[in-house]
Amino acid sequence: MVTNITSFGRSGLSDWLMQRVSAVILALYTVFIVAFLLFNPNLDYYAWSGLFNQTWMRIFSLLAFVALAAHAWIGLWTVTTDYLKSTRLRVGAQAVIILGIFVYLVWGIQILWGA
Amino acid sequence: MSNLQVSVYRYNPETDSAPYMQEFQVDTKGRDVMVLDVLHMMKEQDSGLAFRRSCREGVCGSDGMNMNGKNGLACITPLSDVVKNNKLTLRPLPGLPVIRDMVVDMGLFYKQYERIQPYLQNDTPAPAIERLQSPEERDKLDGLYECILCACCSTSCPSFWWNPEKFVGPAGLLQSYRFLADSRDTATRERLSDLEDPFSVFRCRGIMNCVAVCPKGLNPTRAIGKIREMLLADAT
Numbered sequence: 001m002v003t004n005i006t007s008f009g010r011s012g013l014s015d016w017l018m019q020r021v022s023a024v025i026l027a028l029y030t031v032f033i034v035a036f037l038l039f040n041p042n043l044d045y046y047a048w049s050g051l052f053n054q055t056w057m058r059i060f061s062l063l064a065f066v067a068l069a070a071h072a073w074i075g076l077w078t079v080t081t082d083y084l085k086s087t088r089l090r091v092g093a094q095a096v097i098i099l100g101i102f103v104y105l106v107w108g109i110q111i112l113w114g115a
Numbered sequence: 116m117s118n119l120q121v122s123v124y125r126y127n128p129e130t131d132s133a134p135y136m137q138e139f140q141v142d143t144k145g146r147d148v149m150v151l152d153v154l155h156m157m158k159e160q161d162s163g164l165a166f167r168r169s170c171r172e173g174v175c176g177s178d179g180m181n182m183n184g185k186n187g188l189a190c191i192t193p194l195s196d197v198v199k200n201n202k203l204t205l206r207p208l209p210g211l212p213v214i215r216d217m218v219v220d221m222g223l224f225y226k227q228y229e230r231i232q233p234y235l236q237n238d239t240p241a242p243a244i245e246r247l248q249s250p251e252e253r254d255k256l257d258g259l260y261e262c263i264l265c266a267c268c269s270t271s272c273p274s275f276w277w278n279p280e281k282f283v284g285p286a287g288l289l290q291s292y293r294f295l296a297d298s299r300d301t302a303t304r305e306r307l308s309d310l311e312d313p314f315s316v317f318r319c320r321g322i323m324n325c326v327a328v329c330p331k332g333l334n335p336t337r338a339i340g341k342i343r344e345m346l347l348a349d350a351t
Contacts, residue, residue, distance in 0.1 A: 004313050012310075012317030013346045078313075082277040 006094045008073045015074045022067035022074075029064035058112050065108040069101045117201060118142050119194070121153060123164065124206040126213050134213065136204075137161075143194065150182055150189040150197065150205070154217075166217035173330060176265030180217055181206040186267040186328040208270035210279065223279045224266045224286070230309075231283060231291035236302035252298040259293035259338060261331050262286060268325035268335055274318045281314035285325035285335030288316060292338035295345060307342075307349050316342050 009015045040047060051057050076097045084090035118140040126134035139157045151168055158164050166189075169175040173191035180189055183197045183204050197203065211219040237246065269275045269284035283291065291310065294300050310316045316339060325335040 007313045012313035012315070013343075013350055015313055016317050016343065017347065017351075078318075081314075082274075 006091070006098075007077050008070060018070050019074045022071040025063055025067040026071060029060065029067075032060070052112065061112055062109065065105055065112075069105045072101055073098060119153065119198065120202045121157060122202070122204045123157065123216070124213075125164070125216055127163075127165075127215050128213075147193050147195045150180075150192045150194065150203070151178055153194065153203065154178075154189060154205070164217075165215045174263065176263035179208055179265040179267045179270070179330075181209060186271045188265060188267070188330045191330060208266055210270050210276040211266070219270075221266060224264075224269055224284070227269075227279070227283045227287040228264065228290065230315075231287050231294070232302070232306065233290045233294065235294065235297065235300050236305075237299055238301050246299045248298050255296045255298075256293060258333055259289060259296065262289055262293075262333060263331060265330060267328045267330060268333075271324040271328045273322060273324070274320055278314055278318055282318040283310075283315050285319075285339070288319070288342060289333060289335040289338045292342050295342065303345075304349070307346055310342060311346055311350070316346070 004010060004012075007015055009018060036051065037043065052061065077094060080090050080093050080097070084093055119142075121139040121141050122136045123139060124134060125131070125137045139160060141153050141156045143153065143156070149171075151171055154164070154166055154168075158166075166180070167177040168190065169177040171178075171190040173188050176188065178189040179186060182189065182192060183199060183202075185197065186208060187197075189205075194203070205217065207213050207217045207219045211221060211223065214220050264286060266286060268289075269286045272282075272285055274282050275284040291306065295303055295306055300306075319336070319339045321336060323336050326333075326337075329335070
């Protein structure tokens with residue numbers, strides 16, 4: 001049995017499934033945002049903040065942020081285990097990546113629900 | 116027609132400080148011979164050239180090597196398939212330690228093969244006759260049992276290059292699925308639980324070099340997909 005303690009779900013199967021589910025969520029979110037921007041060429045602050053004031057948009061956005069966090073963790077963890085052969089370097093990089101993802105996630109939540 | 120220009124990887128760890136490429140001029144008399152024949156012609160010029168070969172007809176899997184950048188069996192690869200501009204470059208299988216010249220240490224490859232327990236396991240009492248399969252059950256093994264373990268696929272796989280100790284590799288996974296798909300094997304659950312970590316199966320990124328190089332025309336990527344389906348079905 002190959003061990004893994006810094007991967008997202010501690011299991012290749014769950015990481016693999018999560019990577020695919022999060023990819024679908026991110027694709028839907030991207031299509032929605034691009035379509036919204038295309039259909040609102042004269043977008044102003046009120047329309048934009050009005051969109052993000054709605055509960056369903058906040059849920060959709062938070063879902064996309066969480067999906068992005070999981071997707072980035074799984075993907076970058078894979079890259080570090082492929083290319084960083086020095087344990088010190090690899091664990092350090094993984095710590096920085098996970099910390100960065102955490103900061104971005106909290107920051108995103110703050111923007112969504114902040115003043 | 117001018118002589119074929121062949122560039123061969125040479126390395127004898129007892130005398131050479133580093134590997135180098137040696138140039139040969141080989142007269143094939145205009146015939147479209149196999150790469151293995153060219154190797155024999157070169158061995159007549161320099162008897163120190165080391166390479167593996169045995170059956171010379173694509174059955175034993177001894178002479179897997181990298182020919183003009185693509186892995187394959189030298190004995191069943193005609194020059195017309197690989198030679199460009201009258202030049203042929205021969206290197207050992209990538210990613211494995213070189214013992215000498217074209218001879219590589221296949222230890223890691225066999226270790227991964229051993230790990231998937233490549234033999235039938237059945238905990239039910241042995242019947243008086245053979246364990247029978249229906250034609251449909253037998254059909255599931257087609258495209259799996261034909262593997263000759265030449266290592267052309269696993270040594271062309273970047274995921275195997277980076278993690279040969281943890282990723283089983285396309286050859287091992289094709290054989291793993293051969294036993295997972297076998298109706299006579301009862302160790303399916305144990306086999307699957309040994310594969311669900313992030314490396315053994317899931318380090319496959321679908322690059323499909325394995326499919327491109329397999330000299331027997333097999334499809335390890337499809338077998339890996341089937342293993343994933345079985346894992347998913349078992350765990351959800």
